[in-house]
Amino acid sequence: MAALRTLRARALVVPRLARGHAVAVEARTAPPADGAVRNDWSRAEVQRIFDGPLMETIFRAASVHRLHHDPSRIQLCTLMNIKTGGCTEDCKYCSQSSSYKTQTKASRLVDIEPVLEAARQAKANGSTRFCMGAAWRDLAGRKSGFEKILTMVREVRGMDMEVCTTLGMLSPDQARRLKEAGLSAYNHNLDTSREFYPKVITTRSYDERLDTIAAVRDAGISVCSGGILGLGEKDEDRVGLIWQVGNMGEHPESFPVNTLVPIEGTPLENNDPVQVHTVLRTIATARIVLPKTIIRLAAGRHTFSETEQAMAFMAGANAIFTGETMLTTPCTGWDVDKAMLDRWGLRGMRSFEDAESVEVLDKAATTEAEASVAP
Numbered sequence: 001m002a003a004l005r006t007l008r009a010r011a012l013v014v015p016r017l018a019r020g021h022a023v024a025v026e027a028r029t030a031p032p033a034d035g036a037v038r039n040d041w042s043r044a045e046v047q048r049i050f051d052g053p054l055m056e057t058i059f060r061a062a063s064v065h066r067l068h069h070d071p072s073r074i075q076l077c078t079l080m081n082i083k084t085g086g087c088t089e090d091c092k093y094c095s096q097s098s099s100y101k102t103q104t105k106a107s108r109l110v111d112i113e114p115v116l117e118a119a120r121q122a123k124a125n126g127s128t129r130f131c132m133g134a135a136w137r138d139l140a141g142r143k144s145g146f147e148k149i150l151t152m153v154r155e156v157r158g159m160d161m162e163v164c165t166t167l168g169m170l171s172p173d174q175a176r177r178l179k180e181a182g183l184s185a186y187n188h189n190l191d192t193s194r195e196f197y198p199k200v201i202t203t204r205s206y207d208e209r210l211d212t213i214a215a216v217r218d219a220g221i222s223v224c225s226g227g228i229l230g231l232g233e234k235d236e237d238r239v240g241l242i243w244q245v246g247n248m249g250e251h252p253e254s255f256p257v258n259t260l261v262p263i264e265g266t267p268l269e270n271n272d273p274v275q276v277h278t279v280l281r282t283i284a285t286a287r288i289v290l291p292k293t294i295i296r297l298a299a300g301r302h303t304f305s306e307t308e309q310a311m312a313f314m315a316g317a318n319a320i321f322t323g324e325t326m327l328t329t330p331c332t333g334w335d336v337d338k339a340m341l342d343r344w345g346l347r348g349m350r351s352f353e354d355a356e357s358v359e360v361l362d363k364a365a366t367t368e369a370e371a372s373v374a375p
């Protein structure tokens with residue numbers, strides 16, 4: 001025991017030479033992951049998790065993952081673009097911004113029936129969440145379009161699917177109406193850290209994004225908010241994003257991790273691809289900081305090998321977007337994804353399953369804890 005204490009004391013003074021070297025010794029002295037939901041993370045604490053030896057961080061994340069989720073389940077989601085291009089925002093990664101000359105052609109809001117048909121097809125293929133995205137800043141001046149979208153939400157929800165939309169900035173009243181129509185979740189990504197954000201988008205502020213997220217939350221809709229890797233950000237920015245959502249009063253129910261798919265004509269067309277280690281590090285850190293959140297492997301997943309995706313599932317990712325396209329970028333199809341999940345002993349998640357399993361696991365943990373202190 002004394003020898004062990006000496007070893008620990010030595011480990012604590014080992015200088016941190018470089019990521020993955022001396023820190024590997026330090027990791028053995030790190031406090032065990034407890035998986036408790038916290039909203040008081042310091043940025044330095046999140047940075048330390050992010051900078052840890054990758055395999056240790058993935059192991060820790062996998063342990064946290066198992067406290068709150070069934071690790072054999074991956075949710076299949078399908079995202080449909082219901083209004084393409086012509087957007088007045090200037091997000092530097094986006095082919096749909098009217099600020100850049102890209103191959104994407106602007107189109108009007110699609111009709112209700114093709115959307116419902118796409119949702120039926122997604123459901124038949126095993127998707128349990130159907131997301132609809134519109135390329136615009138907000139719903140201002142779109143009264144009839146909004147009514148159409150409310151109908152789409154009602155109908156898709158009526159198919160017993162989780163239904164999500166991403167429609168730009170929302171007012172509290174618009175959020176309330178979406179909730180009444182049966183919306184399960186609203187996607188509004190913060191994209192990156194507060195500091196790096198102005199280098200990517202200038203037409204909408206970080207605080208405006210946070211206001212929309214608050215309106216969604218206040219309306220009782222689940223928040224889906226994550227980021228994009230490969231925008232030219234640094235590790236501190238990836239940490240800044242996770243720290244930001246980790247300190248929200250309530251964590252987002254869903255945290256999408258996108259990797260940039262460079263689009264010709266956009267300012268980021270020549271960005272270097274993000275390294276898979278960075279993606280895994282981001283996912284594992286997010287899993288530890290956001291223990292109950294569903295982490296979604298989103299745009300850019302098609303660029304990763306099956307083994308790399310399996311590592312992402314081990315690190316805590318538990319949802320994928322699947323189908324024909326993902327907004328304007330390629331997506332892996334259902335058959336390929338189902339075969340992949342099968343090979344790794346994974347299964348699709350049922351609609352609303354994760355919330356139930358979290359509740360069940362929480363109850364089990366409480367009962368166990370009570371039993372352990374019983375006289």
Ligand code: SF4
Pocket residue numbers: 087088089090091094095096097134135136137168
């Ligand atoms: S990401 Fe969304 S808000 Fe930004 S330019 Fe593209 S469609 Fe518009």
